[in-house]
Amino acid sequence: MSEQHGGKGRRPRYRALSPLREHLREAFWFAPLLTCLGAVLLAGLTDLLDREIFAEAAAEQAADTLLSFGSAAKSVVSTVSSAMLTFIGVVFSISLVSLQMAASQFSPRVLRLYVRSRLIKATFATCLATFVYTLLVQLGYDDTTDPARAVSVPIVSTVVALALVMLSLALFVLYVQATLRLLRVPHVIDRVTGESLRVLQDYRWLAPAAGPAPGGAAEGPTPLHEGPTLLHEGRGGVLRDVNIRRLIRVARRHGTVLHQVPRIGDFIAPGTPTVVVVGGTPPRPRRITTALNVGVDRTMHQDLSFGFRQLVDIAIRALSPAVNDPTTAVQAVDRIHQLLAVLAPVHLGELRHRDRDGAVRLVQPVPGWEATVDLAFTEIRGCGAGQPQVTRRLAAALDDLLRITPEPRRAPLLLQRALLERAVAEAVRDADNRAFALTPDRQGIG
Known part of the structure; x- marks a missing residue:
């Protein structure tokens, strides 16, 4: 972790x-x-x-x-x-x-x-x-x-x-x-990728993981903890970010550990669980609500998945019949490939924030490896199954990621590879064209 x-x-x-x-x-x-x-x-x-x-x-x-x-x-x-x-x-x-x-x-x-x-x-x-x-x-x-x-x-x-x-x-x-x-779309894609990489650096996700080695333990949402659950008392909207310093001070003052329930980017409504309080005395729900920034859209400040979402949106819009620009989709896949390569050795699942004495005060859930891979490839695969330039680039990205990803974390990538082959088989009936569409190529078709 x-x-x-x-x-x-x-x-x-x-x-x-x-x-x-x-x-x-x-x-x-x-x-x-x-x-x-x-x-x-x-x-x-x-x-x-x-x-x-x-x-x-x-x-x-x-x-x-x-x-x-x-x-x-x-x-x-x-x-x-x-x-x-x-x-x-x-x-x-x-x-x-x-x-x-x-x-x-x-x-x-x-x-x-x-x-x-x-x-x-x-x-x-x-x-x-x-x-x-x-x-x-x-x-x-x-x-x-x-x-x-x-x-x-x-x-x-x-x-x-x-x-x-x-x-x-x-x-x-x-x-x-x-x-x-x-x-120009290459510069937009590059800016989104750069912001995503800065999120990784700012939150020290690239630091050596504490606990199980990357891929050595199951990843996913933070497990449920016993304790009082505080509910959201503010307006409804997307959880854009949280004031981590304020939450750490609140948890330290009450001698507790706060386990954040919604992930950054989730939609929360009044009455939605916000934190589970473990140990100590529960703070007033209003003190938690004031530390949550709720708005109408997501930001990149604390939300790595939003970077993938923007790249995927650019790709599937380029693959729409109204635009029909597979080259732009390939450029988006290039950067998705880059981000996943950076995340491949990183253990995901939760972030732990400590106070100045080193005690854990806030635990935040983050998307796991399987959820991130699904976000990166599922929609592009569905929209680009009939575009050989896109399928060839997806095949190259998946094969490359399979080579650099630790063995216990290859299952989602293998599943995406199999689903890609199945989608191409349904979209392309001719065997020769199907073999061409599944040939890995880092440039799609050059």
């Missing part, structure tokens, strides 16, 4: 267990709001610098020079302010078109890649900040036409405004490039 950290006495180093950072990345409002607040502060700072640094120097300059520069600067900033609002509309329109194309071509579940993109958020936020900054700078300009009156010269404000425009243009070029990349 994989565990989150080393032996007793070592303080656990939870890298990504707190969901706050992930929730902020999922939110599109946070970065623009933060940069707009920064623009307000920057506008006040540059106005102060202009008044303090250049006011005395301005008094010694010719009046006509001051008035001419101030008028030109105000014209430039006013033009930037009005043009930037139109520019923001262009960026927003491109984003909407990209989201629509991604949802129709790949899967609605990959839209989260666009929402989480740091570059897209940075571009949109910088454009908004530039608009807010130039708007506030205009309010601070001195419109006096009295030559005898010393006025501040808005040199700093104008230079910063132009710098923000240059930055916005540079980010826009990168934004267009990133958007074009995200509209």
Whole structure:
């Protein structure tokens, strides 16, 4: 059973267990709001610098020079302010078109890649900040036409405004490039695979397993434990992630061990069992509910199966009669093959989280090896049985996994191989074509 950290006495180093950072990345409002607040502060700072640094120097300059520069600067900033609002509309329109194309071509579940993109958020936020900054700078300009009156010269404000425009243009070029990349299926598949691998690393599933050796014991859901069962008191929805640190603190305070009942990604409704309390005194159900993040869709934060789900969805959508793109399905199978190869030596079934004293406080169920293999191959096999490019790639993936998987864990792979042969036999009647469709090929048909 994989565990989150080393032996007793070592303080656990939870890298990504707190969901706050992930929730902020999922939110599109946070970065623009933060940069707009920064623009307000920057506008006040540059106005102060202009008044303090250049006011005395301005008094010694010719009046006509001051008035001419101030008028030109105000014209430039006013033009930037009005043009930037139109520019923001262009960026927003491109984003909407990209989201629509991604949802129709790949899967609605990959839209989260666009929402989480740091570059897209940075571009949109910088454009908004530039608009807010130039708007506030205009309010601070001195419109006096009295030559005898010393006025501040808005040199700093104008230079910063132009710098923000240059930055916005540079980010826009990168934004267009990133958007074009995200509209190409290989890059989307690669992003999903990379996030799945990071889930493995963040939760230390690749650390040496404690207990039975990989494949040496039965895997699956956490066995039932005796103890009070606490029920969900919040709204219904998909269990996106849990605040593991909070649950560990609750369990430590009550001297108990919490066994989480639903897996990450399960739908829970009010009254659904959430944890089984073993030992100690049961905490109030509300304290458990507040540590559960329930929403309308799944995230990759703590849900490795969601990575497989996205890859499988891309593959079966590509195999639909409306799309009929087996090459895309093969590209998805490539990455599924990669993820299963990483998981092959890893013992699945549950994760144990310890407190700072090394005591187990939270036990989380995770999908076992058999369930993961079924998720990876079942739907693709059913949709692609009549596509020799797909069946040849599936055969190559299964044969390769059979070579690297420990002997006790080969049964699900052997079953998938037999089911693949049966599905091809039903879809392809000709013996020669059937033999060709079952010949392993890492490229499908090249």
